[in-house]
Amino acid sequence: MANLEIDFCGIKSPNPFWLASAPPTNSGYQVQKAFDQGWGGVVWKTIGAPVMNVCNRYGTMDYKGTKIIGLNNVELISDRPIDVNLREIAETKKLFPKNTVICSVMVESKKEAWQEIIKRAEQTGCDGFELNFGCPHGMSERGMGSAMGQVPEYTCMVTEWVMDVATIPVIVKLTPNITDIVQPARAAIKGRGSALSLINTINSIIGVDIDTFEIRPNVGGKGGHGGYAGPAVKPIALHLLSAVGADPEVQRSGVPISGMGGIETWRDAVEFMLLGATSVQVCTAVMHWGFRIVEDMIDGMSNWMDERGFESPHDFIGKSLPRISHFGDFDLGFQSVARIDHNKCINCNLCYVACNDAAHQCIDLKNVQLKNIGNGEGKLMPVVREEDCVGCDLCSTVCPVDDCISMVEIETGRPHVTWNELSQKRPEITQDWGKMEEYRKEIGLHIH
Amino acid sequence: MAEHYKPFKYMPWEMSLEERFQEYHPPYSEREAVLESNRCLYCHDAPCMVACPTTIDIPTFIRKISTGNVKGSAKTILESNLMGASCSRVCPVEVLCEGACVLQHDHKPITIGRLQRYAMDYANERNIDFFKKGEPNGFKVAVIGAGPAGLSCAGELAKRGFDVTVLEKREWGGGLDTYGIVVFREPVEVSLKEVTMIEKLGVEFKFNVEVGKDVTFEDLVKQYDSIFVSVGLGAVPEMSIPGEELQGVYDGLAFIEETKIMPLKDIKYGNRVCVIGAGNTGIDCATIARRLGSERVSIIYRRSEAEMPAYHFEYQFAMNEGVSFMFLTQPVEVVGENGQVKALKCIRMDLGQPDASGRRSPVEVAGSEFEIPCDMVIKAIGQKKLTPITDKLGEFGVKLIKGYIEVDNATNRTHHPKIYAGGDCIRSKGEASTVMAVEDGKIAANGIHVALCGEKAHKVPALTSKM
Numbered sequence A: 001m002a003n004l005e006i007d008f009c010g011i012k013s014p015n016p017f018w019l020a021s022a023p024p025t026n027s028g029y030q031v032q033k034a035f036d037q038g039w040g041g042v043v044w045k046t047i048g049a050p051v052m053n054v055c056n057r058y059g060t061m062d063y064k065g066t067k068i069i070g071l072n073n074v075e076l077i078s079d080r081p082i083d084v085n086l087r088e089i090a091e092t093k094k095l096f097p098k099n100t101v102i103c104s105v106m107v108e109s110k111k112e113a114w115q116e117i118i119k120r121a122e123q124t125g126c127d128g129f130e131l132n133f134g135c136p137h138g139m140s141e142r143g144m145g146s147a148m149g150q151v152p153e154y155t156c157m158v159t160e161w162v163m164d165v166a167t168i169p170v171i172v173k174l175t176p177n178i179t180d181i182v183q184p185a186r187a188a189i190k191g192r193g194s195a196l197s198l199i200n201t202i203n204s205i206i207g208v209d210i211d212t213f214e215i216r217p218n219v220g221g222k223g224g225h226g227g228y229a230g231p232a233v234k235p236i237a238l239h240l241l242s243a244v245g246a247d248p249e250v251q252r253s254g255v256p257i258s259g260m261g262g263i264e265t266w267r268d269a270v271e272f273m274l275l276g277a278t279s280v281q282v283c284t285a286v287m288h289w290g291f292r293i294v295e296d297m298i299d300g301m302s303n304w305m306d307e308r309g310f311e312s313p314h315d316f317i318g319k320s321l322p323r324i325s326h327f328g329d330f331d332l333g334f335q336s337v338a339r340i341d342h343n344k345c346i347n348c349n350l351c352y353v354a355c356n357d358a359a360h361q362c363i364d365l366k367n368v369q370l371k372n373i374g375n376g377e378g379k380l381m382p383v384v385r386e387e388d389c390v391g392c393d394l395c396s397t398v399c400p401v402d403d404c405i406s407m408v409e410i411e412t413g414r415p416h417v418t419w420n421e422l423s424q425k426r427p428e429i430t431q432d433w434g435k436m437e438e439y440r441k442e443i444g445l446h447i448h
Numbered sequence B: 001m002a003e004h005y006k007p008f009k010y011m012p013w014e015m016s017l018e019e020r021f022q023e024y025h026p027p028y029s030e031r032e033a034v035l036e037s038n039r040c041l042y043c044h045d046a047p048c049m050v051a052c053p054t055t056i057d058i059p060t061f062i063r064k065i066s067t068g069n070v071k072g073s074a075k076t077i078l079e080s081n082l083m084g085a086s087c088s089r090v091c092p093v094e095v096l097c098e099g100a101c102v103l104q105h106d107h108k109p110i111t112i113g114r115l116q117r118y119a120m121d122y123a124n125e126r127n128i129d130f131f132k133k134g135e136p137n138g139f140k141v142a143v144i145g146a147g148p149a150g151l152s153c154a155g156e157l158a159k160r161g162f163d164v165t166v167l168e169k170r171e172w173g174g175g176l177d178t179y180g181i182v183v184f185r186e187p188v189e190v191s192l193k194e195v196t197m198i199e200k201l202g203v204e205f206k207f208n209v210e211v212g213k214d215v216t217f218e219d220l221v222k223q224y225d226s227i228f229v230s231v232g233l234g235a236v237p238e239m240s241i242p243g244e245e246l247q248g249v250y251d252g253l254a255f256i257e258e259t260k261i262m263p264l265k266d267i268k269y270g271n272r273v274c275v276i277g278a279g280n281t282g283i284d285c286a287t288i289a290r291r292l293g294s295e296r297v298s299i300i301y302r303r304s305e306a307e308m309p310a311y312h313f314e315y316q317f318a319m320n321e322g323v324s325f326m327f328l329t330q331p332v333e334v335v336g337e338n339g340q341v342k343a344l345k346c347i348r349m350d351l352g353q354p355d356a357s358g359r360r361s362p363v364e365v366a367g368s369e370f371e372i373p374c375d376m377v378i379k380a381i382g383q384k385k386l387t388p389i390t391d392k393l394g395e396f397g398v399k400l401i402k403g404y405i406e407v408d409n410a411t412n413r414t415h416h417p418k419i420y421a422g423g424d425c426i427r428s429k430g431e432a433s434t435v436m437a438v439e440d441g442k443i444a445a446n447g448i449h450v451a452l453c454g455e456k457a458h459k460v461p462a463l464t465s466k467m
Ligand SMILES: Cc1cc2nc3c(=O)[nH]c(=O)nc-3n(C[C@H](O)[C@H](O)[C@H](O)COP(=O)(O)OP(=O)(O)OC[C@H]3O[C@@H](n4cnc5c(N)ncnc54)[C@H](O)[C@@H]3O)c2cc1C
Pocket: B090, B091, B092, B144, B145, B146, B147, B148, B149, B150, B167, B168, B169, B170, B173, B174, B175, B176, B177, B180, B181, B182, B209, B210, B211, B212, B230, B231, B232, B233, B253, B256, B280, B281, B284, B386, B389, B422, B423, B424, B425, B432, B433, B434, B435, B437
């Protein structure tokens, strides 16, 4: 079994699996139970400004019989008294000295307020802080949470206030509700933050009741935007993580990143870590299934590492980041085409209709005789006209049979050149359709 | 989820003999396994787990399939049940785990058995070893009989550091999993691989050694710190009717065994077959006969459908396979010609008053004798107790109930402090099954551990190895 211990800016955690600041980390009872079941660390439910919660708080995105592929909430930060939270944090840290306990904080935008809560909370013996600059509802209207995280100058300023008094690592939690997440990330580093975490929840309206016209979740007849999380947000989180992780300024600073947003299994966690996350945080999946999912996360990641000979998570963290590139640097000469394995095909013809209606009309239904199966006279089956196939990959994504349609790389003899190289060497081609067509003739590329 | 089982209709030209004896459920593809595992609700305190005699953590192993951690899934299964591969094939899941699944009411229960088989096959194909022999603790245990009870006990003891020797009178281990479960439910290789797994834990196997003949009980009691008796039961008993010695009258267990260890084409079968008895053995014999090529196969049972010991799904399976059932019919004589079976003479029965077991006992209908023409009669009326062994155990103070060994339920210890027992040889009531035998082995291993080492037997962590 691989050793899953990580070092997160000096904080040693028994494994990279942390609970995100959210309902599962609301109390000492919960956090201690979570540690018992194997979670390496937690970010305690955000404490700070006084709040009152409403109900109902949650709305879900269910998809074709699968529950909670996304979860929307209008919950606020902790509504338990600060003293109670601080006492339980201290108790928990004492009982579980090896596990990571991060205290998440959010107060109004005043230097004294921030510095006071940081000083108080440090006495709990917690391992670090997370600054919640991400909550998109309730708090933002009061100038906190994402209202702060959306303005890089504020992010930098508050981080500095905190760093002036904090003696333990400080993680700045970023909001996804912003055009360019790299800006607040850089601002946090400029403010001397020790680490970054992302993403907090995404602004969303989860749905409308088409019988009553009410907004979900229904709060006494009204509704409003909430924060979206859960499996559905994972691709967005991965993108934002990679944007931050691949940013040269962030890389130069060397600050670690705690990744989250839609993580449910060890596989999700591995993906986040390959894109640069040192630890990963989970909220929605635990709200759906309970703390016990961590056992498989640990077991699955460790089996995966054993198979590949990784001894520590640090052996693979960030391994996919160098592959993050830009469209302009992609190889225009790379050509793939779809190949259908007729022995596996079940004849649903989804590939045919997808290619015909939504791609490039290069699959025909033709009579195919299968020699090894001996299907007699043969039957109509989808056949790719490879010379017309643009290699878009749509058919293979719709095919319901595993490994039935594969995208095969072929060598066309076309030059391996990128758009950026082309616009540098022969700018006319990239600016003029006539020249473009001539160039295509020259390299033998035909799009019908 | 498509059900892949296609009943075998008597159309031999459609399937070769070998094909007819393949496992009748094909293995799940990865996609099927993932789809099915995602249907599982991952219940907390799951009833399926409670219904499993070995308490496999079913929601966890299923979730691990859904996350792609199939190796971890296999480990979860084996931690509770070393014979997970056999059990996934032979367990009467309809009355155990699947019968308890919360989804059975409004949906279809999760196909727990087939998912378990998927995980077990995954680990087997990759030859993953999950456990290793524990630190030697200096104690020696002899296990008599290498059936599922014996293998499970031996494996659990080896994990805890005991020096274990298994004595088995037959050539191969696995007990009835190897010799008695129809091959289209469990191929021989599956149980043999389980024997190898136990062997790899450092357990010594002595095959072709019959206790009571090749070695004595006295010697074993002297040489070992504990003994686990898991000898199962014996052959099919005599029916004590005229004509039983005729050519064409078969012992059901021997008939099943042929399909496990002989080339299928060499197995003799009749054209018209009467199988006597409607328990698992009867169902297995009848369906085997059909798949070998018998045209007409009837199961003859003296009580009615309601009393028959076979499970409902077995009954349905047999009917799908074209087996006919004759209830309330008692064989009275095997009729022969030139020493060869020609017919089975039976008498009709009626149900009378309930007997001690609560079942209504059949009474003969006078003058209702009739003959069923047939060229093969298969006896499938249970198994004999192994009286030579149980009598011998009696000399050591081991007590019996109705010919079965009596044990303390919490430890499986007999009335002799060194001797433990489990499996079919202790199953004096209720149905016997492989999974119960496995649990018996675990209970005894725990009992022996506590008795000899004095400490509370702890759960032994699995060794994960590189693939
Ligand atoms: C035809 C048939 C079909 C069945 N189908 C199913 C099914 O589908 N599902 C299910 O769960 N259960 C089924 N069962 C029941 C199941 O097979 C048994 O409950 C299980 O095998 C019992 O395990 P065991 O270890 O107690 O005994 P066994 O499997 O009988 O093993 C006992 C072992 O002890 C050995 N032995 C005996 N005497 C000695 C001796 N003196 N010295 C050395 N070795 C000795 C034997 O050779 C044998 O290998 C079936 C049983 C039969 C007969």
